[in-house]
Amino acid sequence: MIRKTTRITMALAAGGIIGGVFAGGCGGDGSDSDGLGGASPGTGGNTTIDPGPMTGPTDPCDTDDDCASPAICHPVAGVCVSTGSTCDSSGTCAAGTYCDASVGHCLPGLPGSPCEEDANCEGSSTCTGNVCACTGFELEQETVGGPLDIYFIFDRTASMGEDCEYVPGDEPPVNSKACYATYALPEYLMTTPPTDTRLAFQFMSYEDGCDGAPYATPLVPLTQLPVDSDHEIVTAIDNETFAGGSGTQIEGALIGISQFTAASETPGREMIGVLMTDGDPNGCNEDVGYLAGLIADHLAATGIRTFIIGMDGATEANLEQLAVAGGADPHDDFCGSLGAPCHYWNVGDGSGDAITSALTAIAGQAAPFPCEYDLDDIQPPNGATLDLSTLNVQLTQNGSSTVIANVPNEDACPQGSPAWYYDSASSPSAILLCDNACDLVTNAEDGATMTVVGGCDDTVVLK
Numbered sequence: 001m002i003r004k005t006t007r008i009t010m011a012l013a014a015g016g017i018i019g020g021v022f023a024g025g026c027g028g029d030g031s032d033s034d035g036l037g038g039a040s041p042g043t044g045g046n047t048t049i050d051p052g053p054m055t056g057p058t059d060p061c062d063t064d065d066d067c068a069s070p071a072i073c074h075p076v077a078g079v080c081v082s083t084g085s086t087c088d089s090s091g092t093c094a095a096g097t098y099c100d101a102s103v104g105h106c107l108p109g110l111p112g113s114p115c116e117e118d119a120n121c122e123g124s125s126t127c128t129g130n131v132c133a134c135t136g137f138e139l140e141q142e143t144v145g146g147p148l149d150i151y152f153i154f155d156r157t158a159s160m161g162e163d164c165e166y167v168p169g170d171e172p173p174v175n176s177k178a179c180y181a182t183y184a185l186p187e188y189l190m191t192t193p194p195t196d197t198r199l200a201f202q203f204m205s206y207e208d209g210c211d212g213a214p215y216a217t218p219l220v221p222l223t224q225l226p227v228d229s230d231h232e233i234v235t236a237i238d239n240e241t242f243a244g245g246s247g248t249q250i251e252g253a254l255i256g257i258s259q260f261t262a263a264s265e266t267p268g269r270e271m272i273g274v275l276m277t278d279g280d281p282n283g284c285n286e287d288v289g290y291l292a293g294l295i296a297d298h299l300a301a302t303g304i305r306t307f308i309i310g311m312d313g314a315t316e317a318n319l320e321q322l323a324v325a326g327g328a329d330p331h332d333d334f335c336g337s338l339g340a341p342c343h344y345w346n347v348g349d350g351s352g353d354a355i356t357s358a359l360t361a362i363a364g365q366a367a368p369f370p371c372e373y374d375l376d377d378i379q380p381p382n383g384a385t386l387d388l389s390t391l392n393v394q395l396t397q398n399g400s401s402t403v404i405a406n407v408p409n410e411d412a413c414p415q416g417s418p419a420w421y422y423d424s425a426s427s428p429s430a431i432l433l434c435d436n437a438c439d440l441v442t443n444a445e446d447g448a449t450m451t452v453v454g455g456c457d458d459t460v461v462l463k
Contacts, residue, residue, distance in 0.1 A: 060405065062416050075102055077110040077403045078417055090115065096122040098132075111392040112403040131396060147196040147269040148367040149222055151260050153215060153253045154181070154237075155277040156203040157245040159313055166238040168229045172351070177278055177311050178242040180350035186234040188356045189227050197363070198222040198269075200260070201233050203240065204277070205249040210284035215256020222264065247283020250275070250291055250322075257306055258298040271304050272366045273326075274359070276347075278311035280318055288318045292325035299327045307362045308344040309355070310336070319344045329365050334358055371438035372423075373431045373452065393420050393431065395441060396449045404437045 059080040060066075061073035067080035074081045084106030085092075087099035093106035098120035100107045107113070109121040113132045118125075121132035161176030164183075168190070172183045189199065200222045206214035220233045227233055257273035265271040273295075281291060295306040306326035310319040316336050323344035334354065336346030345358035393404040395418075404418045413419055413434035420437055422428035431452065433441060441450060 112394040149271045150199045160242045184355040192226040205245040209252035212255025216259040248279035250281045251284035273306040276309040278313040296325040371433040
């Protein structure tokens with residue numbers, strides 16, 4: 001699929017809400033003395049709210065070495081804590097603690113800690129979905145990247161190897177770059193969730209294509225994804241024989257990408273170009289510096305980025321130079337022999353999920369997940385008001401949770417630990433993720449949940 005979907009759950013615990021039927025409960029005393037309970041009904045965090053001091057462990061850590069012995073680094077909360085008795089199950093631990101198998105000791109059941117029952121959680125937090133959290137109402141929204149348009153040009157020269165027939169649901173019958181790509185691209189385009197992504201498609205290369213003219217018009221125009229197995233884009237890929245072409249016309253392809261993306265850009269949608277090739281420039285201008293200049297100038301003039309996917313046979317340094325010029329962000333995956341970080345994607349012979357992973361990562365860069373969450377989206381029912389004196393933010397994926405701790409402002413964002421802050425200390429209206437937390441959420445696995453929890457007895461705060 002083109003973009004992963006991370007479900008964002010906004011949960012305010014009973015004790016994190018004052019007024020109406022929600023007074024008291026999970027944490028706090030229902031008072032407004034800390035200045036954070038002043039959000040009026042229906043306004044979220046847009047009224048004057050002072051985050052004020054928060055409670056709970058305050059010594060952040062990445063490893064046990066960051067803590068003063070005998071304290072250790074809590075494996076979920078990332079704060080220094082004291083250990084309890086040795087254990088082999090949470091049922092043998094004292095109230096408010098759980099058994100952590102990695103250390104063999106009972107540890108405090110801080111927000112985000114695994115649990116078997118309510119007794120494993122500190123204070124009046126409860127064990128919900130085997131994770132310690134406050135109970136209360138939840139507001140849930142699905143977060144995806146913004147609307148995205150992709151112009152994808154695919155190398156069809158003979159160096160791609162033997163062609164094969166595409167049969168939906170089967171495995172590639174031929175061990176070649178051409179056959180692997182013939183299977184990977186349709187499967188990718190057909191199984192992409194119905195998010196707001198469109199893709200236009202063209203092959204490289206054509207006769208007399210160095211001026212970009214054959215590439216400035218796609219073979220298949222911008223098409224909403226996903227597509228059916230009989231769609232023209234799938235048929236075009238299946239019918240391609242990879243029997244020749246007129247050389248690896250990277251100059252023409254980059255000119256065409258620049259022309260089409262600039263002319264087809266739609267307000268409110270992100271537009272990008274993607275070139276996938278297994279060769280070095282051949283048949284047109286072969287100066288890689290000149291070619292990089294084409295897309296660098298395009299980026300400077302339009303803000304439209306051009307991404308590069310390389311297959312076996314292409315010189316990696318050349319593709320990396322093009323990818324840097326095209327505006328790709330550095331990443332650590334599919335860097336080939338160049339090593340991480342790199343800016344292009346090396347998918348080898350195209351087998352497995354390499355092509356899908358590369359396109360997914362590119363789309364994630366082009367239209368990333370939002371890393372800002374409006375407090376207006378965290379509205380209690382029945383006209384109750386919000387007490388924002390305690391908020392915990394956590395990411396849960398693959399059965400484990402990572403607590404994203406609070407810091408006072410953007411300047412306090414740490415380098416080594418994920419964190420969040422309010423957009424305003426005096427009148428907060430949104431939760432903002434620090435860059436490292438934003439990266440964590442953006443790279444989350446499919447089905448991950450981002451949860452904002454209020455009213456717990458202990459809020460994880462970095463100081």
